[in-house]
Amino acid sequence: MAKPLDLPLLLIPVMVVTLISVSFAQTNVTSGASVQAIAGAGWSSPSGHFVFGFYATDGGLTVGHNGDGDVAAMRDDGNFVLYAANATVAWSTFAAPTDTLLAGQDLAPGAQLFSSVSATSRATGKYRLTNQLNDGNLVMYPAGTMNVAAAAYWDTGTFQIGFPLTLRLDASGVLYLVGNNGSYTKNLTKASAAQAVEQAHYHRVTLDPDGVLRSYRHGLLSSGGWKTDVEWIGPSDRCHVKGACGFNSYCVLDRDAQPSCLCPPGFDLIDAGDAAGGCTASSGAGECTAGQRADPGSSMATMQNVSWADTPCGVLAAGTRAADCQAACMSDCFCVAALLDTNDGTCTKQQLPLRYGRAGGGYTMFVKTGGAASPALGGGGGGNHHHHRLRRASTVALVCVGLLTFVALVYIRPRWSDIVKIFCCLAPVVFSLLFWEGFSR
Ligand SMILES: *[C@@H]1O[C@H](CO)[C@@H](O)[C@H](O)[C@H]1NC(C)=O
Ligand SMILES: *[C@@H]1O[C@H](CO)[C@@H](O)[C@H](O)[C@H]1NC(C)=O
Ligand SMILES: *[C@@H]1O[C@H](CO)[C@@H](O)[C@H](O)[C@H]1NC(C)=O
Ligand SMILES: *[C@@H]1O[C@H](CO)[C@@H](O)[C@H](O)[C@H]1NC(C)=O
Ligand SMILES: *[C@@H]1O[C@H](CO)[C@@H](O)[C@H](O)[C@H]1NC(C)=O
Numbered sequence: 001m002a003k004p005l006d007l008p009l010l011l012i013p014v015m016v017v018t019l020i021s022v023s024f025a026q027t028n029v030t031s032g033a034s035v036q037a038i039a040g041a042g043w044s045s046p047s048g049h050f051v052f053g054f055y056a057t058d059g060g061l062t063v064g065h066n067g068d069g070d071v072a073a074m075r076d077d078g079n080f081v082l083y084a085a086n087a088t089v090a091w092s093t094f095a096a097p098t099d100t101l102l103a104g105q106d107l108a109p110g111a112q113l114f115s116s117v118s119a120t121s122r123a124t125g126k127y128r129l130t131n132q133l134n135d136g137n138l139v140m141y142p143a144g145t146m147n148v149a150a151a152a153y154w155d156t157g158t159f160q161i162g163f164p165l166t167l168r169l170d171a172s173g174v175l176y177l178v179g180n181n182g183s184y185t186k187n188l189t190k191a192s193a194a195q196a197v198e199q200a201h202y203h204r205v206t207l208d209p210d211g212v213l214r215s216y217r218h219g220l221l222s223s224g225g226w227k228t229d230v231e232w233i234g235p236s237d238r239c240h241v242k243g244a245c246g247f248n249s250y251c252v253l254d255r256d257a258q259p260s261c262l263c264p265p266g267f268d269l270i271d272a273g274d275a276a277g278g279c280t281a282s283s284g285a286g287e288c289t290a291g292q293r294a295d296p297g298s299s300m301a302t303m304q305n306v307s308w309a310d311t312p313c314g315v316l317a318a319g320t321r322a323a324d325c326q327a328a329c330m331s332d333c334f335c336v337a338a339l340l341d342t343n344d345g346t347c348t349k350q351q352l353p354l355r356y357g358r359a360g361g362g363y364t365m366f367v368k369t370g371g372a373a374s375p376a377l378g379g380g381g382g383g384n385h386h387h388h389r390l391r392r393a394s395t396v397a398l399v400c401v402g403l404l405t406f407v408a409l410v411y412i413r414p415r416w417s418d419i420v421k422i423f424c425c426l427a428p429v430v431f432s433l434l435f436w437e438g439f440s441r
Helices: 322-330 380-412 416-440
Strands: 026-030 042-044 051-053 055-057 060-062 071-075 080-083 089-092 100-102 112-116 124-131 138-142 165-169 175-179 184-187 198-207 213-221 226-234 250-253 259-262 267-269 279-281 300-307 312-316 337-341 347-350 357-359 363-368
Touching: 026 042, 042 071, 051 071, 100 165, 112 198, 124 165, 124 198, 165 198, 300 322, 312 322, 322 337, 322 347, 322 363
Parallel strands: 250 357
Antiparallel strands: 026 071, 042 051, 055 060, 071 080, 080 089, 100 198, 112 124, 124 138, 165 175, 175 184, 198 213, 213 226, 250 259, 267 279, 300 357, 300 363, 312 347, 337 347, 337 363
16 A cells, blocks of 8 residues: 655645546545544545645645535545536646646646745745746746846746747656647656556656756555656756855855855855855955045955856946956946956946856856955945944934924923923933034034
């Protein structure tokens, strides 16, 4: 007998099937039936390979939605279906996409998968896979971004195709796009060969919490155990996932193709215990005060063959030489780094935060590693900055005192003797603030 809980992810409600397929055996659940809310409890399909029920998560127990259908069924394709009285499907887990597609389940035009927060927390995570309705492209983005090319980190290149596409996984594990009434198909993965030691195999495609789409094969062994393999991943280089590393850090693949996050020269981890949490400038580069042009004390480090999100604060035309690109950033105190496209010599000046960094990609980055504005080095820049902040604080304090006084006068209507007392108490504060305001101008 199978152990259904070996496949907890197969229980997660997913995508679109609107017709009742008679080819799958099903366990009928009649109206009024109930299932106990304990981990592992649920309605099993006839094969026992799929269960609609409860599984343990970080936040306690989780279950697929319930509804008002007259009869429900847990089918052997993994779809949990609620039927209306006229035997049409009122609701199904296949029609409610989260992070997974099962065989036979479609990601319809315009629909999205969202990654989970983690393997044990099924809340919406950081990434999405979008089947774009407008152009037919299937694209991965960080969850909080617009559908723009600059935010995309993987796509099938099926844009401008002229008709919407549906993403589908078949029972042999082929993930493919289909459109124009079946006349167009594009296979993203290959069929998975049957293996002699297996009684059956199931496939699923999940947008995992790390932003990678993986095709899984779950083989049911003669012993009754399950064997799980990853057969395909997209993107193949996990460092291409935008957001794999935090701000101001870049991603490098180690020997096992695992991503790790590093800080560029002149930057340190924000939290030494959290490599993915991003880096912060240890040099104070990019902190400028009005009128300051160059950072006299700063120097530049060079990183070859890297790539970063290009959010330029200044562009030098194609054909710029490395030395000129470096000099352009050096003479601009707002410039933290310069990116030189080694193909065409376009040089762009960058500000903080630097995002989506990774090794590879053919850019050279020149990054400032020190400067007059550095708190560590002291200097006029840092001092002015401090001065400016104090003055702003004193202005805010004055406004607050004024407002409080106004409110007190209007709503509390104190007697004159009280006003005099309050004024005597506040006077030293107000006068010192006024003095500081005048002094600092
Ligand atoms: C479940 O209900 C369907 C539709 O009414 C029926 O055809 C099927 O035989 C039932 N299956 C079982 C195992 O009772
Ligand atoms: C079946 O019932 C549902 C819900 O009552 C209704 O929306 C749908 O139109 C009906 N379909 C048919 C074919 O009668
Ligand atoms: C789609 O293909 C089916 C089967 O080949 C055919 O019966 C149907 O008319 C086609 N629909 C359209 C809109 O072309
Ligand atoms: C796509 O996959 C299907 C199903 O395995 C196969 O029949 C077809 O030949 C494949 N197409 C290409 C172009 O590889
Ligand atoms: C650039 O980096 C990538 C990934 O680290 C590597 O595969 C490639 O060979 C490098 N290219 C050059 C010219 O160093």
